[in-house]
Amino acid sequence: MNSNATPSDEALLAGMASGDEVSTVAFVRRYQRRVFGLAVGILGDRGAAEDVAQEALFRAWRHAPVFDTRRGSVENWVLTITRNLSIDALRKRRSTPTDPDELVALARASTSAPMEEAVDSRSMSTSILHALESIPSDQRRAVVLASLYGRTALEISEIESIPLGTSKTRIRAGLTKLRSILESDVESSR
Numbered sequence: 001m002n003s004n005a006t007p008s009d010e011a012l013l014a015g016m017a018s019g020d021e022v023s024t025v026a027f028v029r030r031y032q033r034r035v036f037g038l039a040v041g042i043l044g045d046r047g048a049a050e051d052v053a054q055e056a057l058f059r060a061w062r063h064a065p066v067f068d069t070r071r072g073s074v075e076n077w078v079l080t081i082t083r084n085l086s087i088d089a090l091r092k093r094r095s096t097p098t099d100p101d102e103l104v105a106l107a108r109a110s111t112s113a114p115m116e117e118a119v120d121s122r123s124m125s126t127s128i129l130h131a132l133e134s135i136p137s138d139q140r141r142a143v144v145l146a147s148l149y150g151r152t153a154l155e156i157s158e159i160e161s162i163p164l165g166t167s168k169t170r171i172r173a174g175l176t177k178l179r180s181i182l183e184s185d186v187e188s189s190r
Helices: 009-017 021-043 046-066 074-093 100-109 121-134 137-148 153-160 164-188
Strands: none
Touching (some): 009 021, 009 074, 121 137, 153 164
C-alpha cells in the first residue's frame, strides 16, 4: 500500500481484527467524533455520550473479526452500534413513565409529515386514550409497555412470551395505527 494512501474503513477494521495497533488507533481517530456526536445528539448529555462512545468503539473492536461487508458499510455498522447503545442508555435513565405527550411525539417521529398542534393537551390526552382503545389489544399492550414503561422490544417479547420479531412488529404497527388515528382526529377537529 502507498504510504500516502488513506486506508479504507474495511482495511482498518481488518487490521483491527488482526490485532494491528496502528489500524486500531487510526480507526478510533476516524470514528471518535462521529460516534460521540451521535451519542450527544441522542442523549443530550456529554458525560453519558462519552461512556456510550467508548463502549461503541470497544464493541466495534471486539466484533471486528465477524464484521460482514455484505451486510452494509463499516460506517453504518459503527453508527448503528452507537445508536443502539444510546437508546439503551436513555431507557436505563428513564425512571418515570413517559408522559402521554411523549407518546404523541413517538407517533409523530414515525412519519415525515408532522402532525399540527391543533388541539390542547387535555383533549390530546383524551384522543390518545381513544386511539389506544381503537388498536388491537396485543398492539396496545406492546405500545404501552414500550412507550409508557420504557420496556425494550426484547423485554416485551419475554413478558408476552412471543418472538422478538413479533414484539417489534406489534410496537411498530401499533404506533403507526395510533399516528393514523391521531392525525385523523386532528384533521376532523379543524
